[in-house]
Amino acid sequence: KLFDRDRDVIQLHLGGGTPNFLDAGQLGELVETLSRHFHFSDAEDRDFSIELDPRYVAAGTVEALAKMGFNRASLGVQDFDPAVQAAVNRLQSVAETQAVVDACRRHGFRSVNIDLIYGLPGQNREGFGRTLDTVIATRPDRLAIYSYAHMPQMFRPQRQIDEKLLLSAEDKLGLLKLAIEKLSGTGYRFIGMDHFALPEDELSRAQERGGLHRNFMGYTTHSESDLIGFGVSAISHIGESYSQNPRDLPSWEAAIDSGRLPVWRGMNLNADDTLRADLIQQLMCQNRIDIRLLETRHDIEFLSYFAEDLERLAPLVADGLVEISETFITATEHGRLLLRIIAGCFDHYLHLAQAEPARFSRVI
Numbered sequence: 001k002l003f004d005r006d007r008d009v010i011q012l013h014l015g016g017g018t019p020n021f022l023d024a025g026q027l028g029e030l031v032e033t034l035s036r037h038f039h040f041s042d043a044e045d046r047d048f049s050i051e052l053d054p055r056y057v058a059a060g061t062v063e064a065l066a067k068m069g070f071n072r073a074s075l076g077v078q079d080f081d082p083a084v085q086a087a088v089n090r091l092q093s094v095a096e097t098q099a100v101v102d103a104c105r106r107h108g109f110r111s112v113n114i115d116l117i118y119g120l121p122g123q124n125r126e127g128f129g130r131t132l133d134t135v136i137a138t139r140p141d142r143l144a145i146y147s148y149a150h151m152p153q154m155f156r157p158q159r160q161i162d163e164k165l166l167l168s169a170e171d172k173l174g175l176l177k178l179a180i181e182k183l184s185g186t187g188y189r190f191i192g193m194d195h196f197a198l199p200e201d202e203l204s205r206a207q208e209r210g211g212l213h214r215n216f217m218g219y220t221t222h223s224e225s226d227l228i229g230f231g232v233s234a235i236s237h238i239g240e241s242y243s244q245n246p247r248d249l250p251s252w253e254a255a256i257d258s259g260r261l262p263v264w265r266g267m268n269l270n271a272d273d274t275l276r277a278d279l280i281q282q283l284m285c286q287n288r289i290d291i292r293l294l295e296t297r298h299d300i301e302f303l304s305y306f307a308e309d310l311e312r313l314a315p316l317v318a319d320g321l322v323e324i325s326e327t328f329i330t331a332t333e334h335g336r337l338l339l340r341i342i343a344g345c346f347d348h349y350l351h352l353a354q355a356e357p358a359r360f361s362r363v364i
Contacts, residue, residue: 002261003037003038003228005037005038005039006039007038007039008039008040008041008043009034009038009039009040009041009046010041010043010045010046010047010222010225011046011047011048011049011220011222011225012031012034012048012049012069013047013048013049013050013051013217014027014030014049014050014051015049015050015051015074015217016051016231016232016233016234017051017053018231019050019051019052019053020052020053020056023058024058024061024065027064027065027068028064028068031068031069040069045202045221046071047071047072047220047221047222048068048069048070048071048072049070049071049072049073049074050065050070050072050073050074051073051074051075051076052073052074052075052076052100053075053076054075054076054077054092054097054099054100055091055092055096057096057100057103062100062103062104062106062107062109063103063107065107066107066108066109070109071108071109071110071111072109072110072111072112072113073100073104073109073111073112073113074113074114074115074144075097075100075101075112075113075114075115075140076115077092077097077114077115077116077131077135078090078092078115078116078117078120079116079120079123079127079128079131080092080094080130080131080134080135081122081123081127081128081131083122083127084120084121084122084123084127087120087121087122087161087162087165088120088121088161089157089160094134097114097138098138101114101138101140111141111142111201111202112140112141112142113140113141113142113143113144114135114138114140114142114143114144115143115144115145115146116131116132116135116143116144116145116146116179117145117146117147117148118145118146118147118148118172118175118176118179119147119148119166119167119172119175120148120167121162121163121165121166121167122165123167123175125174125175125178128175128179129178129182132178132179132182132183133182136182136183136186139198141197141198141201142195142196142197142198142201142203143183143188143195143196143197144194144195144196144218145176145179145194145195146194147172147176147194148172150163150166173337176337177337179196180337183196187199189201189204189207190336191203191204191207191212191219192207192219192284192285192287192336192339193214193284193339193340194218195218195219202221203221206221207285207286210286211223212285212286213281213285214281214284214285215227215237216235216237219285226238226239229243229244229245230245231245231252232245232246232247232248232249232252233245233246233247240268240269240274241266241267241268241269242266242267242269243263243264243265243267244263244264244265244266245262245263245264246262246264247264251264271298272348273348274298275294275298275300275305276346276347276348278294278297278298279294279346280343280346280347282294283329283331283339283342283343283346284339284343287330287331287336287339288328288329288330288331289328289329289330290327290328291326291327291328291329292327306346309345309346310324310345312345313329313342313345313346316335316338316341316342316345320332320334320335321334321335321338321341321342322335322342
């Protein structure tokens, strides 16, 4: 009722664990229902991606997904070290992961992504290094290496984790450096923050031409697309507005049953929000902020407008993480490891919310 079929769907993403709870028949029904209500683009660059847990991928599932139109897969691994797997209660073999990678390639998936996590309890350089070597040997098109976010207040399963096994910020940063060294040394490009890609991958090419974009799901090449979130806790970005669905299933179901969109909260961006979003996009996608471009695009005088933000940035400049010239603010080689901290200096809402630390994970 709210969206006509004249709008082309160029990206479809199923994730958040949902694909692991639905069998191939149910996934097929879901995709077919979506195709009846939305027009799926026939463009070659459309991205239909799905997150898969190799432990739960049944025989024939990947072939069925390919027939539904999926062409990208993201496989959750976290770590192959047996001790770490035991600490987080997630046992997963290299063989079952490799089997899914092979199936994706056999059935024509354009891209295979593997997700790792650094900072898990019990991790160390030796074990994480072996995991990296194993993953590199499979030659995925992209890798995402996420920082472990320990938030037991929000995620009950984390309350079972022995916090004595958690890594210090320094040790976590050491694992990220190790990942960058190993991946860069084997042909991968460090896209930024937590993503790596082969030089011929679309992400690498998009970054080279200035067409890279980052949204809630990571880096993407489709920068001008509206984003519609359907499931529990999903976030939508349409025009200059954001909205989020309820984080609990009963509230989400109640809204659907009553014929309402399951919107829990939202906001319309003002001029300041749009400016800061533009700035942070530049930093996260190009590792620098184009001062003159922002001044022209948003009709501001940069130094006066961001005077307080630049004061917060000053310690990072002193530490060699950021360089400032008349035209650019650039993250240095070491600063690229801490883009979130640099971006945080310009995030107005982050500073308003600092009184609520339990809502946020540590940056490192």
